[in-house]
Amino acid sequence: MTEVLNLSNVEIDVLRKKIKNMYLSVHPPEGEVRISVPERMNLETIRMFAIAKLPWIKKQRQKIQAQARETPREYLNRESHYFWGDRYLLQVITADKPPQVSLDHKTLLLQVRPHTSQEKKSAIVDQWYREQLKAAIPPLIEKWQPLMEVKVNKFFVQRMKTKWGSCNITLSNIRLNTELAKKPRPCLEYVIVHEMTHLLEASHNKNFVALMDVFLPKWRHYQEILNRLPLSSFD
Numbered sequence: 021m022t023e024v025l026n027l028s029n030v031e032i033d034v035l036r037k038k039i040k041n042m043y044l045s046v047h048p049p050e051g052e053v054r055i056s057v058p059e060r061m062n063l064e065t066i067r068m069f070a071i072a073k074l075p076w077i078k079k080q081r082q083k084i085q086a087q088a089r090e091t092p093r094e095y096l097n098r099e100s101h102y103f104w105g106d107r108y109l110l111q112v113i114t115a116d117k118p119p120q121v122s123l124d125h126k127t128l129l130l131q132v133r134p135h136t137s138q139e140k141k142s143a144i145v146d147q148w149y150r151e152q153l154k155a156a157i158p159p160l161i162e163k164w165q166p167l168m169e170v171k172v173n174k175f176f177v178q179r180m181k182t183k184w185g186s187c188n189i190t191l192s193n194i195r196l197n198t199e200l201a202k203k204p205r206p207c208l209e210y211v212i213v214h215e216m217t218h219l220l221e222a223s224h225n226k227n228f229v230a231l232m233d234v235f236l237p238k239w240r241h242y243q244e245i246l247n248r249l250p251l252s253s254f255d
Contacts, residue, residue: 023063025055025066025067027070028074031053032070033055034063035055036056037056037058037059037222038058039223040223041223041225042055042056042061043056043224044069044077046080046081050085051080051084053077094138095112095130095141096112097111097112098110101145102203103149105202105204105207108126108127108128110128111124111127111128111129111130113130113131114133114136116133116134117131119131128145130145149198149201149202152201153198153201154177157175157177157208161175164212164235165216168213168220168235170216172193172216173191173192173193174192174193175193175194176194176196177196177197177198178197178198179197179198180197180199183197184199184200185200185212185215187215187216192219194215194216196211196212197211203245204245206242206245207242207245210236210242211246213232213239217231
C-alpha cells in the first residue's frame with residue numbers, strides 16, 4: 021500500500037521497493053511526486069530526505085504544470101493531429117463502410133459511418149495510434165536486446181497519465197504509453213532503451229545513468245524533447 025507524505029502543500033507518494041537507495045521523481049501531467057525507497061526504511065528518514073529536496077520538487081512541478089497542453093480534439097476537418105512528431109490535418113470522410121484511418125501526404129484521413137459520435141471517432145483514432153505503436157516496438161526491442169544483453173519477455177501499450185513507460189523487472193515486461201506514437205520516433209527508442217535498462221539496474225541511480233550514457237549517449241536530448249512537447253489532454 022502506498023504511503024503519503026504531505027509537506028508544504030505538496031503530496032508525496034512513498035513506494036517501498038526492493039532497492040538500496042531512495043529515488044525521487046516528479047511526473048506529468050500534474051506534477052505528481054513519488055519517492056521510491058528501500059522496503060524497511062524509517063518514515064522519518066524519508067521525510068527528512070523529502071524536506072531537503074522540496075526546493076527541487078517545487079521547481080520541477082512548476083515546470084511541468086507550465087508545460088503546454090494539447091487542446092481537446094473535436095475531430096473536425098483541418099484539425100491538427102500528430103504522428104511520429106509530424107503535424108497532419110484531419111479530413112473526415114463519411115461513408116457507409118467500416119471505419120479506418122490512413123495517411124495521405126500531410127493529411128490524416130478518418131473514414132467513419134454517418135452519424136458517428138465524437139467519442140467513437142476518438143476511439144477509432146486512438147486504436148489506430150495503438151496499432152502503429154505496436155508495429156514499431158518489436159524491431160526496436162530486437163535491435164537492443166543483443167546490444168544490452170537483456171531479454172524482454174512481453175511488451176504492452178496503454179494510455180498512461182504520469183509516465184512514458186514502465187518496467188516489471190520480475191517478469192521482464194515493459195509498458196509503453198500510446199501517446200508515444202505522436203512523438204518523434206527517436207523518443208520512442210529512448211523510452212524503450214530506458215525501460216530495458218531497468219532490467220540491468222532497477223533504480224535511477226548512478227549506475228543506471230552510466231548505462232544509459234553507454235547505450236544511448238544522446239538520451240538526455242530525447243528526454244528534453246519529450247519534456248518540451250505539449251502534453252495530451254487527459255479526461
